[in-house]
Amino acid sequence: MSVSLSITATEGAARAGFLRTRKGDIRTPAFMPVGTAATVKAMYTDQVRSTGADILLGNTYHLMLRPGAERVAGLGGLHKFMNWPHPILTDSGGFQVMSLAQLRQMSEEGVAFQSHIDGSKHMLTPERSMEIQNLLGSDIVMVLDECTPHPASLDEARTSMELSMRWAERSKKHHETLADHGALFGIVQGSVYQDLRLKSVAALEAIGFDGYAVGGLAVGEGQEVMFRVLDETVPAMTEVAPRYLMGVGKPDDLVGAVARGIDMFDCVLPTRSGRTGQAFTRYGAINIRNARHADDPRPLDEACDCPASRDYSRAYLHHLVKANEILGSMLMTWHNLHYYQTLMSDMRDAIAEGRFADFQAQFAEDQARGDIAVR
Amino acid sequence: MSVSLSITATEGAARAGFLRTRKGDIRTPAFMPVGTAATVKAMYTDQVRSTGADILLGNTYHLMLRPGAERVAGLGGLHKFMNWPHPILTDSGGFQVMSLAQLRQMSEEGVAFQSHIDGSKHMLTPERSMEIQNLLGSDIVMVLDECTPHPASLDEARTSMELSMRWAERSKKHHETLADHGALFGIVQGSVYQDLRLKSVAALEAIGFDGYAVGGLAVGEGQEVMFRVLDETVPAMTEVAPRYLMGVGKPDDLVGAVARGIDMFDCVLPTRSGRTGQAFTRYGAINIRNARHADDPRPLDEACDCPASRDYSRAYLHHLVKANEILGSMLMTWHNLHYYQTLMSDMRDAIAEGRFADFQAQFAEDQARGDIAVR
Numbered sequence: 001m002s003v004s005l006s007i008t009a010t011e012g013a014a015r016a017g018f019l020r021t022r023k024g025d026i027r028t029p030a031f032m033p034v035g036t037a038a039t040v041k042a043m044y045t046d047q048v049r050s051t052g053a054d055i056l057l058g059n060t061y062h063l064m065l066r067p068g069a070e071r072v073a074g075l076g077g078l079h080k081f082m083n084w085p086h087p088i089l090t091d092s093g094g095f096q097v098m099s100l101a102q103l104r105q106m107s108e109e110g111v112a113f114q115s116h117i118d119g120s121k122h123m124l125t126p127e128r129s130m131e132i133q134n135l136l137g138s139d140i141v142m143v144l145d146e147c148t149p150h151p152a153s154l155d156e157a158r159t160s161m162e163l164s165m166r167w168a169e170r171s172k173k174h175h176e177t178l179a180d181h182g183a184l185f186g187i188v189q190g191s192v193y194q195d196l197r198l199k200s201v202a203a204l205e206a207i208g209f210d211g212y213a214v215g216g217l218a219v220g221e222g223q224e225v226m227f228r229v230l231d232e233t234v235p236a237m238t239e240v241a242p243r244y245l246m247g248v249g250k251p252d253d254l255v256g257a258v259a260r261g262i263d264m265f266d267c268v269l270p271t272r273s274g275r276t277g278q279a280f281t282r283y284g285a286i287n288i289r290n291a292r293h294a295d296d297p298r299p300l301d302e303a304c305d306c307p308a309s310r311d312y313s314r315a316y317l318h319h320l321v322k323a324n325e326i327l328g329s330m331l332m333t334w335h336n337l338h339y340y341q342t343l344m345s346d347m348r349d350a351i352a353e354g355r356f357a358d359f360q361a362q363f364a365e366d367q368a369r370g371d372i373a374v375r
Numbered sequence: 376m377s378v379s380l381s382i383t384a385t386e387g388a389a390r391a392g393f394l395r396t397r398k399g400d401i402r403t404p405a406f407m408p409v410g411t412a413a414t415v416k417a418m419y420t421d422q423v424r425s426t427g428a429d430i431l432l433g434n435t436y437h438l439m440l441r442p443g444a445e446r447v448a449g450l451g452g453l454h455k456f457m458n459w460p461h462p463i464l465t466d467s468g469g470f471q472v473m474s475l476a477q478l479r480q481m482s483e484e485g486v487a488f489q490s491h492i493d494g495s496k497h498m499l500t501p502e503r504s505m506e507i508q509n510l511l512g513s514d515i516v517m518v519l520d521e522c523t524p525h526p527a528s529l530d531e532a533r534t535s536m537e538l539s540m541r542w543a544e545r546s547k548k549h550h551e552t553l554a555d556h557g558a559l560f561g562i563v564q565g566s567v568y569q570d571l572r573l574k575s576v577a578a579l580e581a582i583g584f585d586g587y588a589v590g591g592l593a594v595g596e597g598q599e600v601m602f603r604v605l606d607e608t609v610p611a612m613t614e615v616a617p618r619y620l621m622g623v624g625k626p627d628d629l630v631g632a633v634a635r636g637i638d639m640f641d642c643v644l645p646t647r648s649g650r651t652g653q654a655f656t657r658y659g660a661i662n663i664r665n666a667r668h669a670d671d672p673r674p675l676d677e678a679c680d681c682p683a684s685r686d687y688s689r690a691y692l693h694h695l696v697k698a699n700e701i702l703g704s705m706l707m708t709w710h711n712l713h714y715y716q717t718l719m720s721d722m723r724d725a726i727a728e729g730r731f732a733d734f735q736a737q738f739a740e741d742q743a744r745g746d747i748a749v750r
Contacts, residue, residue, distance in 0.1 A: 037694075037695075037698050037700060038691070038694065038695075039695060039700050039701075039702040041700065041701055041702070042701040042702065042705070043702070044702070044705070066694065066697070066698055067669065067690070067693075067694040071669070071670060071690070074670065075670070075672055075688060075690050075691075076672075081688070081690070081691050081694075082691065083686045083687060083691075275701075294442065294446070295446060295449065295450070297450055297451075307419075311458045312458060313450060313456070315442070315446070315450050315456070316413070316450075316456050316457065316458075318442075319412075319413065319441065319442040319456075320412075320413075320414060322441070323412050323441055325412060325414050325416065326414075326416055326417040326701055326704055326705070327414040327416070327417065327418070327419070329701055330417070330419070330701070330705070
């Protein structure tokens with residue numbers, strides 16, 4: 001089963017529309033909350049939906065180790081398991097194997113590793129990654145790739161990218177043999193080198209995928225370099241398929257990447273930050289743990305109509321987070337996801353109405369203003 | 376502001392009705408979820424309400440230390456602070472000072488202690504406890520007492536009970552001087568000694584309170600002794616005021632105590648157990664961490680219509696709890712509170728319909744059956 005992208009409006013390189021999947025439509029540009037271990041941490045799925053999320057991301061690495069892909073399949077698949085009947089994209093597991101697993105051993109075949117949970121031994125190959133994502137019931141499957149570390153020399157980046165392209169081909173070949181398979185996205189690598197990025201785009205398009213991701217960014221290179229890589233890479237990517245910038249990012253990263261033609265994003269930032277007390281607001285991020293919020297009766301963000309903002313004061317959220325109360329993580333995460341989805345919705349509207357340039361300017365001005373403490 | 380109890384049905388010593396408070400009616404027998412630090416842990420207040428809770432309990436000890444009673448008052452009181460517009464009962468702080476605080480020093484005046492959070496020094500007296508509960512906006516205030524430890528000799532228990540009675544009198548005297556004060560409940564002490572319990576009942580009724588609690592139970596004496604103390608104490612308590620058994624308990628404790636004429640309960644068990652993986656069901660408690668649940672597609676409790684049971688499998692809850700996911704605590708707590716409130720509702724209905732004896736027998740039979748693993 002493939003996906004199909006309908007672009008309904010453009011402004012410069014920015015574009016808005018929707019991606020049709022077997023589980024429903026995804027409004028683009030889209031932000032995918034991360035549901036690592038079959039849960040968007042501290043959130044009920046109906047809340048995630050109510051913030052405006054059309055699709056979640058699931059992590060193959062975590063799910064293959066616990067509870068196990070075969071187990072999830074036996075229980076009816078990931079959608080049923082976690083009570084999310086809408087689209088799910090799964091990553092390939094490659095990124096987390098390199099960042100979380102122990103005793104990794106890379107080869108042409110794949111990567112052998114030990115679980116960070118119980119030390120059990122596993123082998124992740126392009127074929128196995130396709131099988132796992134298929135067992136989970138993923139609607140959008142990602143090829144197995146190597147996320148090139150940063151910094152990488154030109155030679156290192158080339159070697160890594162070329163391995164990823166061979167794995168992309170093996171991924172596609174195996175994916176097509178699987179029953180009821182979802183759509184399959186390729187992943188552009190090549191580090192910060194334009195030549196490699198363009199070769200990677202060409203290699204993937206020669207294989208042919210339902211969508212194309214830009215990987216290997218947001219790994220420490222900084223926003224300026226990331227935007228340069230997008231400026232050099234995105235124009236070479238086909239217009240008719242969705243473009244997904246993996247693991248990005250901060251609100252201003254999203255706005256800048258949408259301006260450069262990206263359609264899809266995922267990031268742990270709104271959920272992870274929520275659990276540590278950082279809230280995203282119209283006037284920039286605030287740390288609710290700061291003592292200046294202890295007596296502040298105002299909501300987190302006066303421009304936000306989510307319950308975490310509407311029904312609770314900063315003083316209460318400050319108290320909950322300082323006291324390590326679970327409800328603090330719940331409310332802060334809810335607010336942050338609401339903020340992110342509202343940002344995406346605002347961008348879609350601005351593109352549709354031909355005022356995305358104005359939106360960008362106002363967004364930058366608001367964020368630069370910063371939060372003003374209560375007098 | 377007082378409260379008034381209307382008994383609408385009785386069966387033996389068991390009684391059902393409602394308690395009118397300034398913030399609304401409480402159906403009795405009632406279970407009060409514990410909202411220690413201005414939050415019922417891992418629950419949204421609208422969920423707590425939807426399980427059938429008419430009233431919450433707040434802990435004076437925790438709230439006086441963090442965020443502080445004056446701060447809560449400045450932010451509009453505890454109801455507004457935590458977004459719970461319904462009745463709140465606060466304890467006196469005495470029990471937790473003895474179990475949590477450091478460097479305690481008891482005297483006739485009160486108890487001096489250091490905060491377990493930051494080591495700061497505090498003094499809790501009957502007068503200060505009344506002030507704090509008033510600052511919080513409590514609808515039902517508890518007198519400061521000493522929860523007599525178990526076991527206690529007859530002499531120790533008498534000395535402790537008599538101190539609590541002098542504090543009860545000081546509590547009432549000071550409470551009545553405070554503006555907009557809630558109702559005030561006395562607390563019967565006397566350990567396991569009938570003579571002391573009856574003297575305590577008489578002493579409190581001579582002072583005169585809006586309701587009467589039985590304290591100093593569920594502290595290790597066991598259910599048999601607890602029920603004997605209730606059998607010896609409750610008949611001496613006035614019928615026209617509510618009777619509250621503090622800190623109790625397991626489901627079968629609640630059923631046995633309702634049969635002995637108790638109207639109100641509070642306990643951390645459903646919330647605390649929820650966070651550690653214990654679920655209460657029609658057929659007894661189960662530990663969802665047990666490996667036998669790992670592939671079980673059944674709900675937690677087929678007799679329960681709460682979302683945690685209805686929308687999720689035991690396998691999923693097992694996975695969440697094993698992975699220490701916040702959603703595991705959220706769903707398990709929700710289920711347990713739903714179970715507890717449904718139990719109270721079932722008891723109220725059974726008393727109203729004159730079939731409480733049958734209900735007790737069926738409840739005991741179901742609980743004794745135990746959970747049967749999936750085949």
